[in-house]
Amino acid sequence: xxxxxxxxxxxxxxxxxxxxxxALFSSAAMADVTYLNTAEIQWTNFAQWAITGALVFGxxxxxxxxxxxxxxxxxxxxxxxxxxxGLTAGxxxxxxxxxxxxxxxxxxxxxxxxxxxxxxxxxxxxAAGWMTFSTIGSGDRA
Amino acid sequence: xTVARSVAAATATALSLVLAACGGSPNxxxxxxxxxxxxxxxxxxxxxxxxxxxxxxxxVPTVPAGFHVVPFATDLRIPRQMLxxxxxxxxxxxxxxxxxxxxxxxxxxxxYIKGLGNTNVEGGDRLTLLRDANGDGRPEARTVFIxxxxxxxxxxxxxxxxxxxxxxxxxxxxxxxxxxAIPRSSGVEVTKLPxxxxxxxxxxxxxxxxxxxxxxxxxxxxxxxxxxxxxxxxRAMVWEIDPASGAHxxxxxxxxxxxxxxxxxxxxxxxxxxxxxxxxxxxxxPDYLTSVQPGAFYGWPWSYWGKNVDPRPRPQNPAxxxxxxxxxxxLGTHVAALGLTFASGQGMGGQYHEGAxxxxxxxxxxxxxxxxxxxxxxxxxxxxxxxxxxxxxxFLVNGKARGRPVGVTFDGARTALYxxxxxxxxxxxxxxxxxxSMR
Numbered sequence: 001x002x003x004x005x006x007x008x009x010x011x012x013x014x015x016x017x018x019x020x021x022x023a024l025f026s027s028a029a030m031a032d033v034t035y036l037n038t039a040e041i042q043w044t045n046f047a048q049w050a051i052t053g054a055l056v057f058g059x060x061x062x063x064x065x066x067x068x069x070x071x072x073x074x075x076x077x078x079x080x081x082x083x084x085x086g087l088t089a090g091x092x093x094x095x096x097x098x099x100x101x102x103x104x105x106x107x108x109x110x111x112x113x114x115x116x117x118x119x120x121x122x123x124x125x126x127a128a129g130w131m132t133f134s135t136i137g138s139g140d141r142a
Numbered sequence: 143x144t145v146a147r148s149v150a151a152a153t154a155t156a157l158s159l160v161l162a163a164c165g166g167s168p169n170x171x172x173x174x175x176x177x178x179x180x181x182x183x184x185x186x187x188x189x190x191x192x193x194x195x196x197x198x199x200x201x202v203p204t205v206p207a208g209f210h211v212v213p214f215a216t217d218l219r220i221p222r223q224m225l226x227x228x229x230x231x232x233x234x235x236x237x238x239x240x241x242x243x244x245x246x247x248x249x250x251x252x253x254y255i256k257g258l259g260n261t262n263v264e265g266g267d268r269l270t271l272l273r274d275a276n277g278d279g280r281p282e283a284r285t286v287f288i289x290x291x292x293x294x295x296x297x298x299x300x301x302x303x304x305x306x307x308x309x310x311x312x313x314x315x316x317x318x319x320x321x322x323a324i325p326r327s328s329g330v331e332v333t334k335l336p337x338x339x340x341x342x343x344x345x346x347x348x349x350x351x352x353x354x355x356x357x358x359x360x361x362x363x364x365x366x367x368x369x370x371x372x373x374x375x376x377r378a379m380v381w382e383i384d385p386a387s388g389a390h391x392x393x394x395x396x397x398x399x400x401x402x403x404x405x406x407x408x409x410x411x412x413x414x415x416x417x418x419x420x421x422x423x424x425x426x427x428p429d430y431l432t433s434v435q436p437g438a439f440y441g442w443p444w445s446y447w448g449k450n451v452d453p454r455p456r457p458q459n460p461a462x463x464x465x466x467x468x469x470x471x472x473l474g475t476h477v478a479a480l481g482l483t484f485a486s487g488q489g490m491g492g493q494y495h496e497g498a499x500x501x502x503x504x505x506x507x508x509x510x511x512x513x514x515x516x517x518x519x520x521x522x523x524x525x526x527x528x529x530x531x532x533x534x535x536x537f538l539v540n541g542k543a544r545g546r547p548v549g550v551t552f553d554g555a556r557t558a559l560y561x562x563x564x565x566x567x568x569x570x571x572x573x574x575x576x577x578x579s580m581r
Contacts, residue, residue, distance in 0.1 A: 039456040041370040048246045100186040103248040105368040105421060106454040108184055 014064050020057030021125040024050040029118040032110045044109045048102045058092045084131050091124035170425040173530045177472035183423035192259035192506050193543035198566055204536035205572050212279040214571035219266030221562040223549035225297035231273045236266030239293030239309035239343030261565050267291050279571050290326040296347025307345035310337030333388035336376040339363045348403040351410040356383040359400030366419050367443040367455040378442045396440035402482035408524030415479040420507040429479045432469030441466040471526040476505035477513030481550035491574050497521045501547035514538045516547050
């Protein structure tokens, strides 16, 4: 019997944690679009809290991805583990830059750069989610 | 804008994050009537450098040769502005205002960091009276003059009426010479003042030369409109108030934070010091000293130092930018000018006989410290004439702040300059050395 990839309870926790950046970075990107269309300041405030939430819930995801990559580094699934780590770590670092960008005042808090970063984080979060959730029900987690 | 250019821009901002600590060029002339205005530099992480507090011990501030400085009063509760009454008594407004909600993560973090450079003492919400009848620099009486106020700041005396500008209202108290206390209940509200949010809460105050009008300076509710323009409708402006009826008209607009007002003794016109916007570079935008022209617009938030457009407030407003005029005299970027008093006649003596003293609280948005001192701006024929000079220094030592100057008040009848220090909670009294040695 192959060793469990992680303690069983960590698998659903990991998946639930990852769903926050997926939802929050995409919310931030949509709020950014709306701010750029309306110049209504509350939309950039929404985006800033969404990004902050994505970073808070995203941080343990990256930690778990690091642990997973170390554990699987000499197995056949090492490549997938490092790809997943790259996606989540990239998402988090770009998200941090996005948070600082959004801390500038008024129009400077978004502009094209802020929207570009929010969209990039959204794509990376969805890609990481695709990798994680595509194994659900396939039985290879046993 | 192409994606490639955006990536390059994002990389550049990331680099500026790393380079932010290196600061800007120190060679930019940021004082005088025509300051140099470098290009806007927005950092990913705003440059925040706060001087942590340290005590004075037995030390006192540094004053020029021929002058003498003593702690006039200590253990106050956040002294801000002062008023010298005709009999020489000194009133001190003490308190801390503002009640802005934290709208975004930055408000939480920046508020904490800036708080590291402030006193832990709770604001007094009162006026304290200091009486030094024999002029030896040591008050022999000290009383709570008016208690139970709400962040009092600006003070003015017109005849028998004492006016106090709280953070949300202008009050009038009857005053008779020699009084050492006035009951709060004798105060009458002349008018409400804009008090919502109160990001910049200080309400500066002065009376016109003939005493017929009062002027109140009202700061903006944001750095540059990032709380939305709806709450800026009656902010960043100076009101002219009829003290009898409480009616007001807008006297001048676009002044981001007019922290001190005073009547120019030569022109009899209204002058102000004001704090300009942050986060577009260490060398932008200079705080300033200016005459306040009736009806004029000084740029905030759409533009700075005249018609230099700020890209941050949207939608932009070219019509207002076209109206914007530049102030008279730059005091330096991020110095946080909070005090203004004119010296005329004999002044303080020596070269300090015709000009203005300016108290500067000190910077947070520069990699190097600026302000943290009281400066002298020489005047001739009622206008600034010559370079800004240090007058009271020594507030910084080894990168720590022993004090932070706020209000400055010149007492011409007794030849003394009072400086309120809201970090060490002290009033400093500067006087010619010869005068003190005679005591």
